[in-house]
Amino acid sequence: MPSDVVMPNLGFDTQNGRLIEWLKQPGETVRKGEALAVIESDKANVELEAVAAGVLLEHIAKPGDEVVVGAVLARIDDIRDQKSESAAKPVSIAAPGTSQPYQRPRKTATASAARLEGIMPLLPAARQKALQHMLAIRLAEEKIQELFLLNLIRGTTHLAIGQEACAVGTAAALRPGDQVTCTYRGHHHAIALGMSLRAMIAEMMGKAAGACKGKGGSMHMTDATIGLLGANAIVGAQLPIALGAALTAQIKRTGTVAVAFFGEGASNIGAFHEALNMAAVWTLPVLFICENNLYGEYSVWSKTTPVQDIAERAAAYAMPGIVVDGQDAEAVYTAVKSAGDRARAGEGPSLIECKTYRYRGHSRTDTAPYRLAGELDAWLQRDPIAVLKAKMIEDGQLDEVEFAEMQHAAEVAVVDAVEWAQAQPYPSTESLYEDVFYEG
């Protein structure tokens, strides 16, 4: 069945744009996610992506046309129905290379922070779960992208494709009762902690059955029942909040830890420094986990940050700082487990820097033109799913058939969540005034 390619909502107040040029012509085969056209909006020029793999049937809009959100711009003959594409390989994964993640040279030379030495493997069941969660994250994020292109998700989304290991490695090291705050790029944390995909997708669609009753959306994913105290849309604000969860743990002697995820960009905001300082002064059981994906919005971090590693900043607050390979879930697990044991023993906070990479742009309107040539390809060589998969195959814990089954199960779960969420009603407008205050 042919698929319509519609003008996506580009966020902000943009209701229309101008078609600049077609990058693909009728008759050409396109891959899902491949750029079809360039559209000018009031914020930036963006690429229109193929919502499905197949053959481009026809252009409906012409270069120069003003196009409104929701308008059909082209049609693709969807070869997904012919079982030739997505069912067979919905996730494209390169074999893990041995090269180190690509790094831009630094302008300033500083002492680098400690590197993780020795990786503690996860138990087979935990590996299985970590791989399942990474597949769920990858497929959910790709589906979220698609839903955005279809205008079923509005506003903005920030995808964590490429950063899956940071979330699942951390989750593997946490215990029931531990609490987490994270950032607006936080879908992977939510899934890794075990959030219901249905409640999550429904929340992004603004439905009453969403995790936050449709009041939060993509950037405020919260599920107190799994310890996810909230994703935050203000850079760095979640660090002091995690501090509070850690203070409660310390005063009530719960033996739990708090985790604050943040990006390398947040290490330049005041709240980061206030939080690390106070955590150290009070020896709080809190883990500061930086996902350094190299870009703060559109700026490469070397332009905004003078240190070699974010983990160096731990030294200023007299806490351990360590750099780990953020593409290896077990490296992340090892570091978080060790820091967690330390925190639970009353020895205070740690800073862990996961070197990672986001495969997509900052948000939906960003096509990431600022990347260096070859950078993305270099990181794809160290895809976090492929890294764990290879270890499991080598250890005889997984074969290709089982992996394909896991992929298929993850895809079924994502499709189920989307269908379920789509069938849910929107909240009643009366609920606008509910939960402003606790009444009672």
Added chain:
Amino acid sequence: MAEITYREAVCKALADEMALDPDVVFFGEDVAEAGGVFKVTPGLYERFGPARVRDTPISEQAIIGMALGTAITGLRPVAELMFADFVPVALDQIANQVAKYRYMSGGQFIVPLTIRAAQGGGNGFGTQHSQCAESWLMSFPGLKVVSPSTPVDMYGLLRGAIRENNPVVVLEHKGLYNLKGDVPEDTPAMALGEARVVRSGGHITVVASQLMLHRSLEAAALLMTEGIECEVIDVRSFAPLDIRTILRSVKKTHRMVIVEEAPHGAGWGGDIASLAVDEGLFWLECPVRRINMGNALIAYSPPLEDAALPNVERICQSIRDVMAS
């Protein structure tokens, strides 16, 4: 009857709630071992110990963010901002986090958090240590704001704020710390959200708070000798605003002045005036008059600071003008 100061009422409310509820914790800059820069909280550290009464670094964002984190995980924190002028330093946490946390999670949390801050001018603290914060804080649905004017209200409203399962900012006026008043031993925690008629009168309604309330009461006593009977109302709760009590008075007096210790722009007096016009226009015999700082900033020099803040004479003259109109 026990006569204590407004300052002592703060400490007594904190101590009584901490004694009743082990989940109440208290922290801020210099509040523990030093007992507060205004000597408001002496003895709490010694009585309740270093786990529950803590000195923080000078980190207002972290103080408020941490308080929020404790509130959503089972404690009942009281966080002090030394001066209300530091509210803007922590405004992200107050406005974007504390006020919205319950709402944007779809009601997953209660936020039993009290923020205390000392505010107000008249003491030569200069531009950045003398402001009142009510008007800044009224723009954030989800946040309650109270400003007690007497020792008994300070005691009752602070206890009420601590017991509240929503975030409350309690603003304490520095110029009132030495004010004495009766706080009976059995004074209960007070419900938030109620204004109070402090002085009854039939000619004009005077709405004020804290230092301006006391100046308005002085003005009312002077005007009584001229035959003008003022009904003076203490706002007490700015969010939610108890407009009913104010409208009841306007219905009786048909005239209103509002005395604010704040600049005119987007001040709380404008909210009260607009609500009075919306809901009580036909009771009013003349325009509502706002007495405030206009566009003045608080300066350090005594005559300049005195000129910025409404004083008894200015309040009297404005009331006479309104009565003559």
